[in-house]
Amino acid sequence: MALQLTIADDSLLSRKNIRKALPSVLDATITEACNGAEALQAVAAGKAELLLLDLQMPVLDGFGVLAELQQQEVNTVIIVISADIQPQAVARVLSLGAAGFLQKPLQPSQLEQLLLEVGLL
Amino acid sequence: MNSQAAAEPDAAEPNPAMNELQRDALQEVMNISMGQAANALALLIDIQVTLSIPKIAITTPQGLDSFYQQANDHYFARQSFMGDLRGEVISMISHQGCAQLGESMAYEQPMDENSYDELVLELSNILAGACLKGMVEQLSTRLHLSAPALFKPELRQDHYSWQHALLLEISFTIEQVAFSSKVMICLDEKSIRDLQQRIDTLLS
Numbered sequence: 001m002a003l004q005l006t007i008a009d010d011s012l013l014s015r016k017n018i019r020k021a022l023p024s025v026l027d028a029t030i031t032e033a034c035n036g037a038e039a040l041q042a043v044a045a046g047k048a049e050l051l052l053l054d055l056q057m058p059v060l061d062g063f064g065v066l067a068e069l070q071q072q073e074v075n076t077v078i079i080v081i082s083a084d085i086q087p088q089a090v091a092r093v094l095s096l097g098a099a100g101f102l103q104k105p106l107q108p109s110q111l112e113q114l115l116l117e118v119g120l121l
Numbered sequence: 122m123n124s125q126a127a128a129e130p131d132a133a134e135p136n137p138a139m140n141e142l143q144r145d146a147l148q149e150v151m152n153i154s155m156g157q158a159a160n161a162l163a164l165l166i167d168i169q170v171t172l173s174i175p176k177i178a179i180t181t182p183q184g185l186d187s188f189y190q191q192a193n194d195h196y197f198a199r200q201s202f203m204g205d206l207r208g209e210v211i212s213m214i215s216h217q218g219c220a221q222l223g224e225s226m227a228y229e230q231p232m233d234e235n236s237y238d239e240l241v242l243e244l245s246n247i248l249a250g251a252c253l254k255g256m257v258e259q260l261s262t263r264l265h266l267s268a269p270a271l272f273k274p275e276l277r278q279d280h281y282s283w284q285h286a287l288l289l290e291i292s293f294t295i296e297q298v299a300f301s302s303k304v305m306i307c308l309d310e311k312s313i314r315d316l317q318q319r320i321d322t323l324l325s
Contacts, residue, residue: 011149012142013324056152056174083149083156088169104153105259 003028003120006048008039008065009081010057014104018052018081021108023121036060040068048076050120053098055082055089066096077118081106139287139317144177146320147289151175154255155291158304161251162244162293166225171294180288180307182281188213188305189274196237198245198269201282202253205262206315208286208308210253212245212269218300238271245269249304252291256306260319283309287316 005028009015015032022028031047033039037059042048051069055062062080069076078098082089085103093101100114115121139147152175159170178184189197194216201209223232223240232240246269257264286307294301308316 011145011152013146013149016324056172058174083153084172085156085160086163086169088163104156 004031004047004049005029005052006031006033006039006042006050007052008033008036008042008057008062009052009054010034011054014054014081017106018111021106021111023108023112023115026115026121036062036065039065043069043074043076051076051078053078053080055080055084055093063092063096066093066098070097077120079111079114079118081111138179139177142324143317143320146324147177147316148175150256150259150320150323151177151252151289151291153259154252155293155304157255158248158251158291159293161247165247166222166295168225168295168297171296173292173294175292176288176290178288178290180286181284182286184288185211185274185305185307188303189277192274196241196271197274198241198249198271200245200249200267200269202264202266204264206264206308206312208283208306208312210249210266211305211307212241212249213303213305214241214244215299215301218295218298221298222295222300241271242269244302245304248291248293248302249306252304252306260316260323262319283307285310285313287313 003026007015007018007030009018031042033042035057039051039053043051053062053065066078079100079102080093080098081102081104083104090101099118102110102114155172155175159172163170196214198212199209219237219240220232223236224230228236228240250266253264253266286309289306291304
């Protein structure tokens with residue numbers, strides 16, 4: 001069965017780059033979200049077994065999404081893909097329950113490696 | 122009169138507008154670049170830098186006046202660049218917070234006027250330099266960046282090499298020490314068209 005995957009990023013270019021970086025062997029049904037609120041809707045609708053999440057987004061940012069999902073204790077694997085690569089941001093993201101952090105511009109090999117580590121490949 | 126103006130290629134397109142896709146892509150490119158710049162500074166001072174979404178606008182030299190009006194409590198430095206893209210990058214750095222940053226960056230205390238000048242040049246090099254470097258890498262361009270020079274906006278008499286420019290405004294703040302800085306990348310009209318082509322390549 002295809003994996004339910006949501007890509008949450010306000011930038012069209014970035015969503016496109018993430019799609020391109022997905023390993024070809026990954027069988028996924030992809031939903032796109034343009035902000036944190038849409039990302040939460042996608043999770044609630046069961047469309048995000050895997051959530052690829054940007055941090056800087058309008059309406060609700062990635063940190064807000066992580067905090068909300070941590071409270072809901074939902075069963076979603078979250079990988080943050082962000083331009084804010086400061087050690088403090090990475091630490092905060094991981095403390096909020098993200099399974100991993102990848103920096104932009106996204107390297108396909110790093111995404112594949114992380115997906116292997118979390119057991120989704 | 123009008124027909125004459127229209128005959129000049131630049132006058133025919135005084136406001137090289139970007140479409141929404143190009144704007145989105147450029148914003149993402151700048152986002153990544155500013156993330157790298159903030160990280161370079163954060164590693165140096167061991168304090169987190171807050172990022173905001175970069176602003177993109179078409180401007181004229183007069184459009185910079187609103188920034189220059191803040192010369193009472195900000196330092197200014199500029200660097201010109203040439204190569205595939207031509208223009209200049211202006212760093213605006215708040216007086217506030219500089220003393221603490223100087224301390225974190227191991228400047229001898231107490232700092233005198235010379236060491237403040239040196240600090241401002243170093244900060245502009247880190248922030249503006251990393252912003253441009255990130256942009257260059259993502260757009261596969263080549264640029265030569267000159268060393269930064271301090272300037273006083275009220276004394277700036279030189280002719281601008283551009284009449285309309287793409288202004289990429291990037292803000293960094295460090296709440297802990299009330300520091301704020303803006304990096305403004307100004308590109309001339311030819312470079313704007315060149316940039317648009319490179320962005321279209323990125324989007325294809």
